[in-house]
Every structure is written in C-alpha cells, then in structure tokens.
Amino acid sequence: MHPLLDEQDLSLLHALQIAPRVSWADAARVLGSTATTLAARWERLRSSGTAWVTAHAGGKLSTVTLAFVELDVAPQRRSEVIGALCRDPRAATIDETASGRDLIITVLTPDHDSLTRFALDELPRIPGVQRVDTHLATKVHAEGSRWRLDALDPAQRSELQAAAPRTDGFTSLPEHYWPLVEALIHDGRRSAADIARVLDRNPATVRRQVGRLLASEQLSFRCDVAQVRSQWPMSCIFLAELPAAELDRTVRSLRTLAELRLCVSTVGKANLLFQLWARSPADLRRLELLLAEKLPRLSINERVLVLRVAKRMGWLLDESGRCTGEVVVPSVTPRWLPG
Numbered sequence: 001m002h003p004l005l006d007e008q009d010l011s012l013l014h015a016l017q018i019a020p021r022v023s024w025a026d027a028a029r030v031l032g033s034t035a036t037t038l039a040a041r042w043e044r045l046r047s048s049g050t051a052w053v054t055a056h057a058g059g060k061l062s063t064v065t066l067a068f069v070e071l072d073v074a075p076q077r078r079s080e081v082i083g084a085l086c087r088d089p090r091a092a093t094i095d096e097t098a099s100g101r102d103l104i105i106t107v108l109t110p111d112h113d114s115l116t117r118f119a120l121d122e123l124p125r126i127p128g129v130q131r132v133d134t135h136l137a138t139k140v141h142a143e144g145s146r147w148r149l150d151a152l153d154p155a156q157r158s159e160l161q162a163a164a165p166r167t168d169g170f171t172s173l174p175e176h177y178w179p180l181v182e183a184l185i186h187d188g189r190r191s192a193a194d195i196a197r198v199l200d201r202n203p204a205t206v207r208r209q210v211g212r213l214l215a216s217e218q219l220s221f222r223c224d225v226a227q228v229r230s231q232w233p234m235s236c237i238f239l240a241e242l243p244a245a246e247l248d249r250t251v252r253s254l255r256t257l258a259e260l261r262l263c264v265s266t267v268g269k270a271n272l273l274f275q276l277w278a279r280s281p282a283d284l285r286r287l288e289l290l291l292a293e294k295l296p297r298l299s300i301n302e303r304v305l306v307l308r309v310a311k312r313m314g315w316l317l318d319e320s321g322r323c324t325g326e327v328v329v330p331s332v333t334p335r336w337l338p339g
Contacts, residue, residue, distance in 0.1 A: 004229060010151035054185055054186070067134050072101055080128055089314070100304060135269075147261050238276070
C-alpha cells in the first residue's frame with residue numbers, strides 16, 4: 001500500500017501547479033506555513049519521486065503534431081517494447097492498459113510526415129509490436145499540465161497566480177540559453193545560483209538570463225504527482241463519438257469536471273478522446289452515470305482502464321508510478337502538455 005498525500009502535501013503541490021517556481025517565502029505566506037517547512041516538505045516529495053517539477057521549451061500548436069497510438073504487443077516482448085519506447089523522444093507518455101490494446105502512447109512529432117513515418121514504418125518494426133492504430137488529434141480542449149489538485153481556496157489560488165512571472169522578453173531562444181533550459185528540464189525549481197555552479201558560469205549573468213527566460217513565452221513548467229499517491233488513483237481513457245454540432249457544449253460540460261485530465265478532438269474510430277482520474281471504481285461508475293445524464297448525445301465507444309504509466313511527458317516512472325529521476329526529453333513539446 002502507498003499512503004496518500006496528506007492535506008499539507010496536497011496544498012503545496014497545488015501551489016506548485018499554479019506557480020511552479022514560487023519562492024518558499026511567498027508560498028509560506030499563502031499557505032500559512034514557513035519557508036523552511038515547505039522546502040523540507042518539497043525535498044521529501046521530490047527525492048522520493050512522489051512529485052517533480054520540470055520545464056519544457058514550448059512550440060506553437062501549429063508546429064506540433066499530436067497523436068494517440070494504440071499498440072498490441074506479444075506478451076513475451078512487452079517489456080522490450082516498453083523499453084524501446086521509453087528511450088524514444090517521440091513517445092512522450094506510455095500508458096499500459098487493461099484490455100482492447102496493450103499500450104496507448106502519446107506521440108509528439110514536428111509534423112504530419114514525421115508521425116506517418118513513426119506510425120507506419122518504425123513502430124511496426126519494433127520486435128513484438130503486432131498492431132498499430134493511430135488517433136490523430138485535431139484540437140486540444142483540456143490537458144494534463146492544466147489539471148489541478150483542487151486543494152486551495154480561490155483567494156490562495158489568486159495570490160499564487162499573481163506570483164507567476166509575466167510574459168515578456170525574446171520570442172525565440174538564443175543558442176547560449178539552451179544549457180539553462182536543459183538544467184530546468186531536469187529540475188524546474190533549480191535556482192540560478194545552482195545552475196551557474198553546474199554550468200560554471202558567472203552567477204550574476206545566469207541570474208539575469210534565468211529571469212529573462214522565465215519571463216519569455218519560450219518555457220512552460222509543470223508540477224506532476226505520482227498518481228497512486230494522489231486522491232485520484234484510477235485513470236480511464238474514453239473513446240467517444242458525438243455530432244459535430246454538439247462538440248462545444250460537450251467540451252464545456254466536460255471541463256467542469258475536476259476529474260478531467262485530458263480532452264482532445266481526434267480523427268479515427270472516435271472523434272473525441274478524454275481521460276478521467278477517479279477515486280475508486282465506484283467513483284468511476286458515478287462519473288459515467290453523470291455523463292450519461294448530462295450528455296445524452298455523447299456515445300462512448302470504448303473505456304480503456306490505465307493500469308500503469310511507464311513514462312509521463314518524458315519522465316520514466318517506476319512500477320508504483322513514482323518518478324525515477326530519468327527523463328527522455330520529448331523531441332518537440334507544445335506549450336500545452338498532454339497527459
């Protein structure tokens with residue numbers, strides 16, 4: 001058994017989801033704690049792999065192709081296939097599922113041609129892969145980097161949002177900034193002083209560069225949590241169909257659910273893919289009944305229970321869903337971060 005996060009853990013993580021690089025002093029003022037206490041609590045969560053903050057150099061939606069690819073694999077080659085995909089920067093997230101398919105991988109490529117080569121030419125050549133089925137995303141309506149633990153009240157959320165950096169500065173990253181980005185990818189809360197020490201650069205220069213980088217639109221941050229330790233240990237992906245005229249209303253309704261982790265329009269057997277995190281099987285059933293009541297035009301084709309996540313947005317996870325500390329940086333990353 002894995003103990004759930006306590007209320008103080010949840011409050012801290014919600015704060016970091018809103019403002020991933022907020023100072024401990026500012027966070028302590030909002031949360032009614034002390035900077036020392038919060039720093040120690042975060043170190044415990046981070047070092048155990050329970051939570052982590054990472055940065056991504058983001059591209060525009062028009063420059064990234066997103067797809068969800070289902071794989072059937074030979075049982076005796078499953079671990080080898082997962083190992084190969086974990087090393088591939090195009091496979092951003094790898095979900096191991098219960099039935100109907102063995103894996104669902106979230107694929108990020110720079111363009112449609114790259115996706116085609118990956119899905120039609122490269123994936124089938126991996127020893128053990130028996131079937132490939134691709135759902136191309138056409139629009140992202142809700143995504144994982146915006147999902148919140150909902151542990152803070154509105155006033156606390158507003159204070160933390162005010163502490164987030166304002167957008168300003170350059171519109172493309174100068175080449176000499178990339179070492180800073182790489183340092184923040186591995187630890188999104190790494191201080192400028194620590195980065196300067198690691199890169200053997202002048203601390204004042206790095207502090208100025210990090211400040212400018214954080215104020216630009218070129219970097220997005222994400223605080224993730226090991227799902228099994230959260231209050232929503234179950235994950236289910238739904239493949240659904242609905243009339244095009246009902247899409248906007250359906251998405252608005254789905255986005256009111258605190259359990260909604262992902263919602264994407266797709267091309268394929270279904271025209272809507274969404275993912276819910278639930279507290280229990282009974283809670284998952286409650287959510288389905290709620291959807292049936294509120295969205296009668298939504299036809300659910302398949303329900304895919306996620307049993308384990310091997311990789312989430314580049315970070316490799318262990319069997320309990322904790323971060324191992326190893327990251328394979330996605331080959332391209334949008335400012336929105338799915339899954």
